[in-house]
Amino acid sequence: MTTIAGPGATAYAGLMDRPVFTLTVATSADALISPATDVSTATWASAEEQALFFADIDAADWSIMGRNTHEAADKPDRHRIVFSSRVAGWQRPTQVWLDPEGATPADLAQIVATVRPLTRGLILGGTRVHDWFLAHGAIDTVHLTIEPVRFGQGVPVFGGQSEDTPLQVFRNRGFEVVEERSLNASGTSFHVLKPS
Numbered sequence: 001m002t003t004i005a006g007p008g009a010t011a012y013a014g015l016m017d018r019p020v021f022t023l024t025v026a027t028s029a030d031a032l033i034s035p036a037t038d039v040s041t042a043t044w045a046s047a048e049e050q051a052l053f054f055a056d057i058d059a060a061d062w063s064i065m066g067r068n069t070h071e072a073a074d075k076p077d078r079h080r081i082v083f084s085s086r087v088a089g090w091q092r093p094t095q096v097w098l099d100p101e102g103a104t105p106a107d108l109a110q111i112v113a114t115v116r117p118l119t120r121g122l123i124l125g126g127t128r129v130h131d132w133f134l135a136h137g138a139i140d141t142v143h144l145t146i147e148p149v150r151f152g153q154g155v156p157v158f159g160g161q162s163e164d165t166p167l168q169v170f171r172n173r174g175f176e177v178v179e180e181r182s183l184n185a186s187g188t189s190f191h192v193l194k195p196s
């Protein structure tokens with residue numbers, strides 16, 4: 001159980017169903033989410049991807065991300081749960097930082113409950129945040145956009161990843177494509193995946 005001082009802090013009573021979580025992710029064709037830890041996705045993703053990304057933000061109650069992702073695109077007014085092993089507590093009225101070690105996805109809802117109920121969570125990454133939700137079996141839907149770029153090296157979707165393509169990354173972790181479409185003439189594609 002994780003207990004955070006400040007607004008919304010209450011002990012998790014174990015009575016709440018967990019929220020539904022969507023992982024939204026843009027990758028290069030070689031299955032990387034960024035060329036480096038401090039690069040914002042907005043600098044390389046297509047306009048079509050960014051439109052879908054902001055629709056996902058609007059549809060979610062809270063976004064969950066690691067410290068690097070938060071700092072790469074700091075948005076003071078957004079509702080964010082930021083994972084960090086070094087900082088904890090409410091850093092802004094709408095942004096709580098915590099170490100997820102020992103916590104569950106349901107605990108996240110309890111921590112933020114009095115500020116804004118968490119029923120629809122958006123997983124924003126990076127790698128260890130994806131790993132944490134995957135380990136908890138809490139990635140209910142994936143919104144995957146694949147951009148026609150190759151980084152060669154950079155930040156993977158998941159830790160220990162060795163696959164060459166984004167779809168293989170997800171298939172090898174138990175997801176299947178349920179919907180896909182082309183987003184533009186440049187070769188950007190969009191895929192919805194669910195646990196198999």
Ligand SMILES: NC(=O)c1ccc[n+]([C@@H]2O[C@H](COP(=O)([O-])OP(=O)(O)OC[C@H]3O[C@@H](n4cnc5c(N)ncnc54)[C@H](OP(=O)(O)O)[C@@H]3O)[C@@H](O)[C@H]2O)c1
Pocket residue numbers: 024025026027032033034035036037038039040041065066067068069070072083084085086087099100101124125126127128129132155
């Ligand atoms: N293309 C996309 O869709 C997409 C999505 C997300 C991110 N990105 C990009 O990916 C890069 C950042 O990803 P990243 O993997 O380097 O970093 P990240 O996950 O955003 O941040 C890593 C930091 O978050 C904290 N953290 C994450 N998981 C944790 C856990 N399970 N337990 C404790 N602390 C945890 C740690 O902070 P402390 O050091 O404070 O302990 C860790 O150093 C950026 O360039 C960002 O723009 C791209």
